[in-house]
Amino acid sequence: MSGAARWLLLSDLHLGVTDRDPRYPGRMLTGFLRREVLAASGPRQHVAFVGDTFELVGCSGDGSVARLESIRARHPGTFQALEECAARGVQLHFVCGNHDVELARPSVAARLAALLSPAEPARVQVHPWFLHVPRVLVAEHGHQHHALHRIPDILRAAVNGTDGLDLPPLAAWNADQSRSRLGRAGAVAQACLASERAERRVREPAYAELLQAESFRLGLDGVAVRDLARLSRFRTVSALPVAATRMALAAAGRSAAGGKAPAAAVRVARTLEAHGAGVAWYLSGHTHRALELSLGACATRYVNTGTWCSDVRGRGPDQSDRRVFPYAVVDVAPDGGTSGGLRYWRSDAG
Numbered sequence: 001m002s003g004a005a006r007w008l009l010l011s012d013l014h015l016g017v018t019d020r021d022p023r024y025p026g027r028m029l030t031g032f033l034r035r036e037v038l039a040a041s042g043p044r045q046h047v048a049f050v051g052d053t054f055e056l057v058g059c060s061g062d063g064s065v066a067r068l069e070s071i072r073a074r075h076p077g078t079f080q081a082l083e084e085c086a087a088r089g090v091q092l093h094f095v096c097g098n099h100d101v102e103l104a105r106p107s108v109a110a111r112l113a114a115l116l117s118p119a120e121p122a123r124v125q126v127h128p129w130f131l132h133v134p135r136v137l138v139a140e141h142g143h144q145h146h147a148l149h150r151i152p153d154i155l156r157a158a159v160n161g162t163d164g165l166d167l168p169p170l171a172a173w174n175a176d177q178s179r180s181r182l183g184r185a186g187a188v189a190q191a192c193l194a195s196e197r198a199e200r201r202v203r204e205p206a207y208a209e210l211l212q213a214e215s216f217r218l219g220l221d222g223v224a225v226r227d228l229a230r231l232s233r234f235r236t237v238s239a240l241p242v243a244a245t246r247m248a249l250a251a252a253g254r255s256a257a258g259g260k261a262p263a264a265a266v267r268v269a270r271t272l273e274a275h276g277a278g279v280a281w282y283l284s285g286h287t288h289r290a291l292e293l294s295l296g297a298c299a300t301r302y303v304n305t306g307t308w309c310s311d312v313r314g315r316g317p318d319q320s321d322r323r324v325f326p327y328a329v330v331d332v333a334p335d336g337g338t339s340g341g342l343r344y345w346r347s348d349a350g
Contacts, residue, residue, distance in 0.1 A: 003043070003044070003332075003334060004042075004043035004044070004331075004332055004333055004334045005043050005044045005045070005046060005331075005332040006040075006042065006043050006044070006045050006046070006329065006330075006331050006332070007045075007046045007047075007048060007133075007136075007137065007328075007329065007330040007331075007332070007340075008036065008037065008045070008046070008047050008048070008327060008328070008329060009047075009048040009049075009050055009139055009283050009303075009305055009327060009328040009329075009330070010029075010032075010048075010049060010050065010305050010308065010325075010326070010327040010328070011049060011050035011051050011052060011053075011095075011097070011141065011284075011285025011286070011305040011306070011307065011308075012050075012051065012052045012097070012285045012286070012288055012305070012306065012307035012308060012309060013025040013026070013029060013049070013052070013053050013054075013307075013308045013309065014052055014053075014054075014055055014099060014307075014308075014309045014311075015053060015054050015055065015071050015074075015075055015078065016054070016055035016071060016074070017055075017067065017070045017071055017074050018074065019074055019075065021309050021310050022310050022322060023308065023309060023310045023322050023325075025308035025309050025325075026074075026075040026077070026078040027077065027078070028308060028325055028347050029078050029081070029308065030077045030078050030080075030081045031347055032325070032327075032345055032347075033047070033081040033082065033084075033085055034081055036345065037085055037090060038081070038084060038085060038088060043331075043332070044089070044091070045085075045089075045090045045091070046090070046091045046092075046093060047085060047090055047091070047092055047093070048092075048093035048094075048095065048131060048139055049092075049093065049094050049095065050095050050097075050131075050139050050140070050141055050283055050284065050285045050305050051095045051096060051097025051098070051099075051100070051140075051141025051142070051143070051285050051286065052097035052098065052099040052100060052141065052285065052286070053094060053097070053100055054067075054068065054071055054099070054100040054103070055067075055071070055099055055100070056068065056099065056100045056101075056102040056103065056108075057098075057099050057100075057102075057167070057171055057174075057175065058167060058171065058175050059102055061102075061105050061107050061108065064102040064103075064105060064107075064108045065107060065108055065111045068108065068111060068112060068115070069111075072115060079115060079116065082116050083115075083116050083117065086116050086117035086120065086123040086124060087117070087119070089123075090123070091123060091125070092116060092117070092123060092124045092125070093125050093126075093127060093131055093139075094109075094112065094124070094125070094126045094127065095127045095130060095131050095139055095140060095141055096126065096127065096128050096129070096141065096154070097141035097143060097285065097286065098141065098143035098149040098151070098168060098170075098171065098286070101128075101151055101154060101157075101165060102165065103126050103128075104126065104128035104154055104157045104158040104165070105157050105158075105165070106158070109126035112124060112126065113126075127139075128154050128155060128157070128158035129144070129154060129155065129158075129214065129218075130218075132218045132219060132220060132279075133279070134219055134277065134279075135277075135278070135279060135280070135336060136279055136280055136281065136330065136332055136336075136338055137279050137280065137281040137282070137283060137330055137338075138268060138272065138279050138281075138282050138283070139282075139283040139284070140268075140283075140284055141284060141285055141286050142262065142264070142284035142285060142286035142287065142304075143168075143286050144232055145231070145232045145262060145264035146286065147169075147195075147232075147233075147234045147235065147238070147239035148168060148169045148170040148239055149168050149170055149171070149286070150168055150195065150232060150234045151165065151166070151168055151195075151198070152195060152198035152199045152201070152202050152233075152234055153198045153201050153202050153207060155207070155210040155211065155213075155214055156201075156207075156210065158214075159210045159213050159214065160210070166191065166194040166195065166198060167187075167191050167194075168191060168195060169188045169191040169192050169195065169239065170188075171191070172184075172187040172188050172190065172191035173185075173187065173188050175187065192234075192236045192239070192240075195234040195236075196234065196235075196236060198234075199233055199234050199235075202229065208226065211225050211226055211229055212225075220275075220277055221275055221277070223275065224271065224272065224275035224277055227271050227274075227275070228268065228271055228272075231264060231267045231268065231271065232264060260293075261291070261293055261295055261302040261304075262284070262287075265282050265284065265295060265300075265302045266295050266296065266298065268282060269282050269295050269298040269299075269300035269302075270298060272300075273298065273299070273300075278298075278299055278300065279300055280299070280300060280301065280330075280338040281300065281301055281302075281303065281328075281330050281338065281340070282295070282300050282301070282302050282303075283302075283303045283304070283305060283328055284302075284304055284305070285304060285305045285306070285307070286304075287304060287313065287314075288306060288307040288309075288311055288312060288313040288314065289304055289306060289313050289314035289315075290304055290305065290306025290307075290314045290316045290318060290326035290342060290344075291303070291304040291306075291314060291316075291342070292304075292328075292341050292342035301341070303328045303341060303342050304342075305326055305327060305328050305342075306318060306326035307326075308325050308326075310322070314326075316344065317344055318344065323346050323347045323348050324344050324345070324346055324347075325344065325345045325346075325347065326342060326343070326344055326345075327342075327343055327344075327345060328340065328341065328342055328343065329341065329343055
């Protein structure tokens with residue numbers, strides 16, 4: 001990448017077919033886009049949604065498109081503002097999260113692009129795994145490093161266009177809450193088996209070909225991409241005890257994650273550095289805890305973009321003030337240098 005640019009990154013809006021969230025993330029995003037993006041001048045702008053932008057869990061291919069249409073009907077102002085951004089030349093990026101992994105399906109990604117930029121669909125890019133800007137940043141939702149949310153063979157849907165997206169275990173538990181606890185436990189057991197099978201598939205030669213295709217899109221060496229794909233793995237015997245611990249801590253009103261960067265962020269940064277592809281910034285969401293800090297010995301700085309929904313779990317100002325929303329800025333200078341970090345936007349600011 002060359003030339004100056006400004007990246008604005010946010011995550012976890014969880015836009016659905018209703019608008020009942022007390023923080024009204026869709027309405028707030030409309031104001032943010034109009035004041036911080038459409039009213040801005042300067043270098044080329046990129047707006048990146050780092051996962052869980054939409055609630056699409058459990059939908060088939062056609063069902064995901066229909067759900068997307070319903071979300072658009074419920075949030076017309078939001079979609080209009082995004083369409084205006086694309087029309088102004090702003091590049092829109094959508095990284096798949098565990099709640100909207102269905103965007104990885106080519107038919108769903110194409111429909112999203114048609115809704116937001118009918119004249120120039122290329123203004124809307126969907127990133128099934130992660131977003132990579134050479135030497136600048138890597139942005140991924142983070143669920144692929146959390147076993148109960150992990151979808152091991154996501155590229156089967158994105159590259160091959162298959163409709164075969166298995167629900168990860170935690171999504172299987174939450175998919176049908178009208179079922180008995182025993183029925184939901186059975187769904188989790190089936191999802192665990194499906195995840196184990198998927199982990200075996202990603203170690204077969206056919207998946208290596210998908211990783212190679214993905215390496216071209218990411219602009220990374222194929223060996224580096226394979227090494228990144230090996231950083232996390234689902235294993236039932238370790239995932240379930242971790243889940244039980246998290247549930248016990250939650251019941252006791254305690255958090256399993258403090259003010260530390262996830263271990264996966266360090267592993268990703270070090271892997272990229274080992275392949276001569278280090279980046280200045282690593283960004284993720286998923287935990288709903290806005291956070292910025294260094295990654296120790298790595299040159300990479302970590303930012304978690306938090307959430308715009310009411311399920312705030314961090315200790316930032318957004319915890320006590322519903323008018324405050326976290327996002328990240330990464331400014332790229334003409335010489336390739338970067339600056340930025342975690343920011344908070346106030347909906348009532350002048």
